[in-house]
Amino acid sequence: MTFVVTEDCIRCKYMDCVEVCPVDCFHEGINMLVINPEECIDCGVCEPECPAEAILPDTDDRAEAWLDLNRAYAAQWPTITQKGDRPEDADAWKGVPDKFQEHFDEGAGEGS
Numbered sequence: 001m002t003f004v005v006t007e008d009c010i011r012c013k014y015m016d017c018v019e020v021c022p023v024d025c026f027h028e029g030i031n032m033l034v035i036n037p038e039e040c041i042d043c044g045v046c047e048p049e050c051p052a053e054a055i056l057p058d059t060d061d062r063a064e065a066w067l068d069l070n071r072a073y074a075a076q077w078p079t080i081t082q083k084g085d086r087p088e089d090a091d092a093w094k095g096v097p098d099k100f101q102e103h104f105d106e107g108a109g110e111g112s
């Protein structure tokens, strides 16, 4: 079992989750983060920290579609261990539906 980041993270990227993860399993893309399912210890502390409610356990029906994406991009994007500056318009993107299709960017972030 693991936790996964869903499309609610896209363009919000608050990064509060990074600060609490005890095993540094978040990876950074241009406009969202993902969790490495092989490293996540399923502690659950990141889930309530996300202002966008973008993190779900993979036991949640809504998480299933995002598990492969988390696994794939965790292998490509750099590890992020420190919270950076969130996007200036992060609040405006909170809760916007169907962000993946138009706004997902497969580019890697800078990591930290």
Ligand code: SF4
Pocket (backbone or CB within 6 Å): 003, 020, 021, 022, 023, 024, 025, 026, 035, 039, 040, 041, 042, 043, 044, 045, 046, 047
């Ligand atoms: Fe990290 Fe725990 Fe969240 Fe997994 S559930 S990503 S180990 S904080």
Ligand code: F3S
Pocket (backbone or CB within 6 Å): 005, 008, 009, 010, 012, 013, 014, 015, 016, 017, 018, 032, 033, 049, 050, 051, 052, 053, 054, 055
């Ligand atoms: Fe994304 Fe939420 Fe973390 S918006 S960066 S999963 S705090």
